[in-house]
Amino acid sequence: RMGQAVSDDTYGHADGEGEREGDGEAEGDSKADASEVPPATDDTPECLNKALQGLSSRWKNWWIRGILSLTMITGFSLLIYMGPIMLIPLVMAIQIKCFQEIIIIGYRVYHSYDLPWFRTLSWYFLVCVNYFFYGETLADYFGVLVQREEPLQFLVRYHRFISFTLYLTGFCVFVLSLVKKHYRLQFYMFAWTHVTLLIVVTQSHLVIQNLFEGLIWFIFPVSTVICNDIMAYVFGFFFGRTPLIQLSPKKTWEGFIGGFFSTVIFGFIFAYLLAQYQYFVCPVEFDSETNRFAVDCQPSSVFVLQVYTLPAIVQNVTRWETVTLYPFQIHSISISSFASLIGPFGGFFASGFKRAFKIKDFADTIPGHGGIMDRFDCQYLMATFVHVYLTSFIRGPNPSKVLQQLLVLHPEQQLSIFNALRSHLREKGVLTE
Amino acid sequence: HRQLYHFITDGEDRLGLTGEPDGEADGDSKADTPEIPTSVDNTPQCLNKALEGLSSRWRNWWIRGILSFTMISGFFLIIYLGPVMLIIVMTVQIKCFQEIITIGYRVYHSYDLPWFRTLSWYFLICVNYFFYGETVADYFGVLVQKEEPLQFLVRYHRFISFTLYLAGFCMFVLSLVKKHYRLQFYMFAWTHVTLLIVVTQSHLVIQNLFEGMIWFIVPISIVICNDIMAYLFGFFFGRTPLIKLSPKKTWEGFIGGFLSTVVFGFIFAYLLAQYQYFVCPVEYDSETNRFAVECQPSELFVMQEYRLPAALQNVLRWKTVKMYPFQIHSVALSTFASLIGPFGGFFASGFKRAFKIKDFANTIPGHGGIMDRFDCQYLMATFVHVYIASFIRGPNPSKVLQQVLVLQPEQQLSIFNTLRSHLQDKGILPPPRPEAQ
Numbered sequence: 008r009m010g011q012a013v014s015d016d017t018y019g020h021a022d023g024e025g026e027r028e029g030d031g032e033a034e035g036d037s038k039a040d041a042s043e044v045p046p047a048t049d050d051t052p053e054c055l056n057k058a059l060q061g062l063s064s065r066w067k068n069w070w071i072r073g074i075l076s077l078t079m080i081t082g083f084s085l086l087i088y089m090g091p092i093m094l095i096p097l098v099m100a101i102q103i104k105c106f107q108e109i110i111i112i113g114y115r116v117y118h119s120y121d122l123p124w125f126r127t128l129s130w131y132f133l134v135c136v137n138y139f140f141y142g143e144t145l146a147d148y149f150g151v152l153v154q155r156e157e158p159l160q161f162l163v164r165y166h167r168f169i170s171f172t173l174y175l176t177g178f179c180v181f182v183l184s185l186v187k188k189h190y191r192l193q194f195y196m197f198a199w200t201h202v203t204l205l206i207v208v209t210q211s212h213l214v215i216q217n218l219f220e221g222l223i224w225f226i227f228p229v230s231t232v233i234c235n236d237i238m239a240y241v242f243g244f245f246f247g248r249t250p251l252i253q254l255s256p257k258k259t260w261e262g263f264i265g266g267f268f269s270t271v272i273f274g275f276i277f278a279y280l281l282a283q284y285q286y287f288v289c290p291v292e293f294d295s296e297t298n299r300f301a302v303d304c305q306p307s308s309v310f311v312l313q314v315y316t317l318p319a320i321v322q323n324v325t326r327w328e329t330v331t332l333y334p335f336q337i338h339s340i341s342i343s344s345f346a347s348l349i350g351p352f353g354g355f356f357a358s359g360f361k362r363a364f365k366i367k368d369f370a371d372t373i374p375g376h377g378g379i380m381d382r383f384d385c386q387y388l389m390a391t392f393v394h395v396y397l398t399s400f401i402r403g404p405n406p407s408k409v410l411q412q413l414l415v416l417h418p419e420q421q422l423s424i425f426n427a428l429r430s431h432l433r434e435k436g437v438l439t440e
Numbered sequence: 441h442r443q444l445y446h447f448i449t450d451g452e453d454r455l456g457l458t459g460e461p462d463g464e465a466d467g468d469s470k471a472d473t474p475e476i477p478t479s480v481d482n483t484p485q486c487l488n489k490a491l492e493g494l495s496s497r498w499r500n501w502w503i504r505g506i507l508s509f510t511m512i513s514g515f516f517l518i519i520y521l522g523p524v525m526l527i528i529v530m531t532v533q534i535k536c537f538q539e540i541i542t543i544g545y546r547v548y549h550s551y552d553l554p555w556f557r558t559l560s561w562y563f564l565i566c567v568n569y570f571f572y573g574e575t576v577a578d579y580f581g582v583l584v585q586k587e588e589p590l591q592f593l594v595r596y597h598r599f600i601s602f603t604l605y606l607a608g609f610c611m612f613v614l615s616l617v618k619k620h621y622r623l624q625f626y627m628f629a630w631t632h633v634t635l636l637i638v639v640t641q642s643h644l645v646i647q648n649l650f651e652g653m654i655w656f657i658v659p660i661s662i663v664i665c666n667d668i669m670a671y672l673f674g675f676f677f678g679r680t681p682l683i684k685l686s687p688k689k690t691w692e693g694f695i696g697g698f699l700s701t702v703v704f705g706f707i708f709a710y711l712l713a714q715y716q717y718f719v720c721p722v723e724y725d726s727e728t729n730r731f732a733v734e735c736q737p738s739e740l741f742v743m744q745e746y747r748l749p750a751a752l753q754n755v756l757r758w759k760t761v762k763m764y765p766f767q768i769h770s771v772a773l774s775t776f777a778s779l780i781g782p783f784g785g786f787f788a789s790g791f792k793r794a795f796k797i798k799d800f801a802n803t804i805p806g807h808g809g810i811m812d813r814f815d816c817q818y819l820m821a822t823f824v825h826v827y828i829a830s831f832i833r834g835p836n837p838s839k840v841l842q843q844v845l846v847l848q849p850e851q852q853l854s855i856f857n858t859l860r861s862h863l864q865d866k867g868i869l870p871p872p873r874p875e876a877q
Contacts, residue, residue, distance in 0.1 A: 168830035171822065175780060178819075182786045185685060190794035198633050205632070254616060349606065355613045363621035388609075391602065399599035409843045410855050416840065418868050424841050425863060428856050437849045438856070 076237065079382075087226055091291045091300045094218060094225065099137075102211035105383060106133055106203055113199040116364050117192055124184045125193065129200045131177050136204050139170035140212040144219075210387055213394040220397055222302070223287040227278060227339065228393045231346040232385050234273045239266030239351075255358045258351070267347035274343035275336055282310045282333040309334045309401060338401070345392050350385045357384035508668065515660075525656065526646060530568075533642035536814060537564055537634060544630040547795050548623055555615045556624065560631045562608050567635050570601035571643040575650075641818055644825040651828055653733070654718040654741075658709060658770060659824045662777040663816050665704045670697030670782075686789045689782070698778035705774035706767055713741045713764040740766045740832065769832075776823050781816045788815035 086093045110129050142163070162169065185193055218225040243262025251258040281287045289304035314329045322328055361367065413421060432438035541560050573594070593600065616624055649656040674693025682689040712718045720735035745760045753759060792798065844855060863869040 165830050167826050171826045175819070178787075179780070179783050182685070182783050182790065183683075185786075185790045187684065190790055194791060194794045198629055201636070202629050202632060205636070252614075253618065254613070349610070352610050352613050355616075356609075359613065359616045359621055360625060363625045388606070395598050395602045399596050409840060410858060412840045413844075413855070413859060414862065418863070418866060421859065421863060422868055424844070425856075425859050425869070427841055428844060428852065428859070431845060432849070432852060432856060435849060437853055 105207045109203045135173045142166040210390045214390045219291045235266050235270040235347045238269040254355045270347045271343045274339045278336045278339035282335045353387040354385045536638045540634045566604045573597040641821045645821045650722045659820050662705050666697045666701040666778045669700040685786045701778045702774040705770040709767045709770035713766050784818040785816045
């Protein structure tokens with residue numbers, strides 16, 4: 008009876024596929040969710056339904072998933088074609104949808120629809136945290152634009168203070184909104200909101216920071232995760248025998264390993280394809296003259312073909328002495344490995360979460376696939392990993408950001424840094440005066 | 441439902457929850473009717489004997505008073521010892537973390553999940569490692585340059601921290617047991633929220649400390665003063681209740697506390713701002729391997745003359761007044777501590793009511809746990825940090841220099857040129873000499 012200690016809250020019974028009403032069964036004991044499977048709500052468009060009428064249920068589901076996957080991938084490619092100006096709103100939209108899905112689950116679990124303040128507060132905190140993060144990142148990238156406009160300068164200079172004040176207001180409103188009978192419930196929802204913000208919003212901002220480094224740092228990781236998803240599913244479908252983990256009975260070792268190898272190969276090839284185009288490889292910059300995003304640069308050394316001498320063993324086998332690769336392809340192997348080996352833990356976490364709260368999918372947004380969150384559960388760790396990888400192994404600090412900080416210092420401090428930098432550059436031979 | 445909260449009397453009886461895991465299963469909220477369990481009394485024997493004669497209420501008052509005095513003396517002693525306070529901050533942080541996690545265990549009866557205790561402490565270590573690495577690396581820059589292994593740790597710091605955290609995350613996923621999913625997720629969330637509150641704040645405290653000990657001492661003193669003053673004013677003059685959450689707080693206490701704290705802060709700031717020991721940024725001297733506080737005090741801590749507005753001039757018959765600019769900032773800090781700081785206390789009160797506990801722990805007789813003493817400090821540390829970052833100082837020069845030295849040579853050169861023309865414009869550097877030698 009361990010899990011029943013907290014029967015102060017009623018467990019929302021939402022075992023069906025997408026019943027969104029607040030009055031799920033109050034669940035006193037965990038045995039209530041026995042083998043009754045409520046009728047599924049089917050969001051599939053009519054046209055698809057007609058086309059697939061003849062097939063059996065299993066194949067029908069397979070086809071629906073397949074078609075929707077193809078649609079999503081096509082849509083994704085289209086958005087990439089349109090460039091950063093579409094991708095940033097896309098990331099925002101996904102973030103908001105994920106946040107909404109998780110918060111709704113919280114409401115259902117705790118039957119907390121009767122606390123109207125809480126919905127407002129959750130959205131308010133979402134706006135605050137987004138404001139904070141966007142201010143921190145955008146101020147750097149839109150530096151020139153910011154210098155021109157006076158009100159923007161004020162907002163940037165006191166950005167942290169303004170964000171903190173906004174957050175504090177929400178905090179104080181929360182404290183004032185505590186109602187006698189609902190203390191515990193309100194604290195639960197408060198914690199739920201904050202943990203959700205921590206996961207969803209932080210990740211989405213890391214995604215955007217990665218994107219500004221170069222579209223390839225956005226496209227490639229996302230594609231690797233999608234590929235791993237699909238490949239693991241396909242391998243599992245055809246060859247799956249040994250279950251992988253109790254949490255997700257549909258996953259198998261065959262799928263896991265097959266997915267790993269095929270993802271590494273796919274990543275290697277895809278990296279080669281993408282690294283040739285400046286459009287993907289160059290950092291995204293905001294051109295203040297044309298007021299548009301520009302991707303134009305001298306590709307960094309990571310994206311320039313280099314000749315590597317193969318180790319002796321491989322030379323004997325393949326009879327090549329050297330091989331010409333982009334260094335990025337070597338990085339792609341680590342990214343693919345992470346996506347295949349550690350990424351699934353994000354999926355297991357989400358599976359455990361769904362089992363803990365007895366829901367089948369996060370929501371019903373995509374037919375055959377569940378909610379947006381279901382598609383992105385493996386992406387969570389990926390964005391953070393790529394960001395950490397970038398900052399540790401690829402690039403150093405952002406030069407324009409460093410320059411901005413320099414210009415804000417006191418003149419004496421600037422002078423001392425100037426002297427230190429001058430002697431450093433002289434030592435390196437870069438400066439010859 | 442008054443009887444639900446009958447537990448929470450005004451300190452007459454210590455209703456410490458005895459730390460045994462088999463507290464009442466809070467299966468139904470009506471079970472906690474007016475039975476008051478025997479209190480666990482941590483008061484040392486000597487105090488008990490000395491206060492034998494007094495009535496229960498005054499006895500409690502004296503115990504609280506003596507302990508307060510002891511804590512404040514201890515605080516001053518630690519200030520005297522200097523930046524050793526770092527260790528104190530760490531200790532307080534660990535104790536607060538432990539108190540909150542223990543409450544989580546009790547609420548959810550999750551003692552049977554042994555992995556979880558290990559994982560919570562592991563996450564605490566990870567997050568601390570991450571934060572200390574970020575801050576310490578800046579301040580101990582010279583020391584770090586000398587030692588090779590430290591350089592490696594600093595260079596790949598984020599990656600190492602992330603890997604450590606991931607290991608814990610994967611352990612958590614692998615430790616999920618079929619019947620206990622929800623419980624485990626609750627504890628996971630509980631741990632993370634606790635880390636967010638406790639560990640982040642303590643690191644902001646340390647960052648404030650490095651700015652100058654005054655930025656550590658004054659905010660904490662102000663919060664303590666507000667606590668004591670609000671309590672005294674409420675004790676003697678309190679009539680109108682302030683908020684349902686904390687029935688002991690009154691408007692008289694609130695306002696009296698506010699005004700007296702502002703006055704106290706103003707005077708205390710004046711006293712502290714005169715000493716270099718408090719005012720200078722803490723630096724680590726790599727030659728003597730000690731912390732040093734020695735500097736030219738910034739303009740905040742140099743007496744300035746202010747002209748009083750005409751209205752005040754007529755009243756006081758002074759034309760100008762000499763103050764430290766810091767004293768003006770102290771008014772802002774005091775105002776925050778008195779008006780917004782209590783919300784941290786209300787939050788903690790609400791939390792204690794929500795989970796039906798009287799105090800966070802029994803560590804300090806008469807006062808409860810460490811967390812009870814620090815609940816109003818939460819927001820203060822963040823506020824001071826944000827205040828400093830926004831209004832007082834700019835970026836840290838040594839950190840900026842470090843970042844510059846990491847860049848590519850071409851980028852360094854372009855920054856060098858921009859900086860040189862900037863300095864020349866400002867007249868700090870001599871203008872460019874003509875080509876001939």
